[in-house]
Amino acid sequence: MKLTLGPVLYNWEPSVWRDFYFRIADEAPVDIVCVGEVVCSKRLPFFQDLVPEVVERLAAAGKEVLLSSQALITLERERRQTASLAREADLLVEANDVTALAHLVGRPHAVGPYVNVYNESTLAWLAGNGARRVCLPPELPASSIAALAKACSDVQLEVWSFGRVPLAISARCYHARLHKLTKDNCQFVCGKDPDGLPTDTLDGQAFLSVNGVQTLSSTYANLIGSLPDLAAMGVAACRLSPQTCDMIAVAGAFRGVADGMLDPAEGQHALDLICAEASFSNGFFSGTAGAHHTAAAAV
């Protein structure tokens, strides 16, 4: 089982962003690392110049690097950026929207979790189009993952396994709205919440997390207890999505369970300590409400 570190979804300080990837390169037991701005094109200029050195450091450390494209593309500028990323990149591009797919036809590429791959027919079509790796949508239940893994052996399937779950993307920026700013003059207020802005119910129950135009779950998805099941289904990789907790330690726990050095319960215990603030969920995988969590995901 390989481990993939997904792209940073939040607006982190450029130096923090760079140092995070440097540490991942040097210390994290992950095999694949995604780099790029998936959520908001306005953030890209802040760290764009740092991408080459980050990619270089990751590659030098033996990581396979994927360049992730933006999930929702409406502006002309975003369309041009996506086109040039898809056409010119030397590295494997992870398409997070059909817009990028349009430019990748016939060339090897990856497909990210924001492209709707729900069934074997779509998976087979994408494979024929050049997809080599596909990270499945996080809301897929285990039954679908198993059916997809069984149906298509020539694509490496990946499953969202750790981190807040991206639930929605919008043209509207909720961070700007909450700060009573317009999107065009947002002052990059999403940077104030490097792990998302907690959004609770009126009864004070933790529920969602706002990240600019993206809405994520309040809970961190956590499938560490189901790694043996995922491996048995034929899933090739687990995706760990960066949060502000110690991602090297998170990757270590997943590595330990994937390699059989830790049993799933020990892995879970390790995560409880590493992310003491977080609540976990695995309901999507279990086929129930995504927010639910069962100790050992019964599949």
Next chain:
Amino acid sequence: MELICPAGTPSSLRTAVDAGADAVYCGFRNETNARNFPGLNFSPEELAEGVTYAHRRGAKVLVAINTFPRAGAIGLWHQAVDDAVKAGAAALILCDIGLMAYTAEHYPGTRLHVSVQAAAANVDAIRFYVERFNAKRVVLPRVLSVPEIAAITRGTACEVEVFVFGGLCVMAEGRCSLSSYATGLSPNMNGVCSPASHVAYEEQHGTITSRLGGFTINKFGSGEPAAYPTLCKGRFRTDLSTGYIFEDPVSLDAATLLPGLRDAGVTALKIEGRQRSRAYIENVVRSFREALSALDEGRPIPAGMLRPLSEGQSNTLGAYRKTWR
């Protein structure tokens, strides 16, 4: 511009046709369409009857098969495509790549419309569906301003359909798992958003609390207009403020934008609401038919007539006005 109207039942279909719809869209009574609600939708026989009724009066029937087929159960969706073609559907409204491939291969003569659920929000994405599956029309996601829509129609030969009235998705359609996060059921997989099966209303001292999957979505004081417990239109609490973080409970009403949409090169105008009653269909369709006549004749377009039918009793222009973002 064509007027594309919703029908959740055979009666609604007849009502929409009689009220002046150029085309009616509907779906089968199962999870193959995104309004898989109890008591709604069509059997293959009802669809065929509906097509006959519409054709006699010069209207078309479009069939929405706009959920993403479940792995291991694609047969149900293929059956829906087969049945729709057999019933005489003028076009199929699809969102899943695999299902588009199936349709394009087996029914190359059938018009394929890209559902809003495919969230094709720019010309490159539209081009993908046109080139790969010979799509004839795209229903644009509700994330674009009118000038952006104009740029799209200039950049593609594909017909463009936009929403003009009804429930408004705040998030990009087809890319939202808020509902399944709270309930386990999603628009993409099950054809339902914030499903009634997981809704609970509790009234105490005139205040209604609405819950979805156990999460409190909203509270309405006495006399305050109520709304569906749709997650993106609920009240939530953050450190910055408490209230409608994502969107107020409002409906889209773009009647006043019709001249702009016409000038932007839009082919068809879509009314949302297959889950609504005949009374809604009758009034909304008639009102937009009247608005289109006014547009053709250069008369002013009456505004705000449909507010009583709207969620929260109020309307918005949504993303069509850029400041919405």
Next chain:
Amino acid sequence: MTPSHTSTAAFPAFVSAALRPLPLGPLQLFLSAVLRRIVRHHPRIFDRLGAHAGKRYGLAPSDLPFAFVLHTAPHAPRIVVVRSLPERLDARIAGPLRALIGMADGSFDGDALFFSRTIAVEGNIEAVLALRNAVDDAGVDVLREGAAVLGPLGQFGEALMRHQRNRSTADRPGSTASGSGEASSWN
């Protein structure tokens, strides 16, 4: 210009008060006969109810001193008049009688009545939707079916009820009614 749905024409209080002491027996007989007619004329309702056929609904006209329990068993549907609704029901729908009847015959939109707080629903909301959608498709003209049961006297009553509803329509500014009569009503 937004019409206030909260003031949906209710029966005047004196009507409600006048009805209070009446025995429920005759009303029960009448409603059972109406229901039999409705079921005979609209057999597809149960098909549309699907898994919800068999559910028990409480219908509580807020302007009348009694309520109804509708049991939607496909082969033996029943309606029972009660002074107050029992606890054990699948769902309750409460609102002015005219709103409840208008939802059945397709004059009113159930969602709009809910948005405006004219009606309130509780219990199994899916079952409520199924009933609403099934009845909306069938287009159950409750007044006409009732009038048919009563004969000539009923036709007079039907005319009176429709007159009152149309008058309340005309009262409402911003109504979308454009001379199309009954079906356009005030929403």
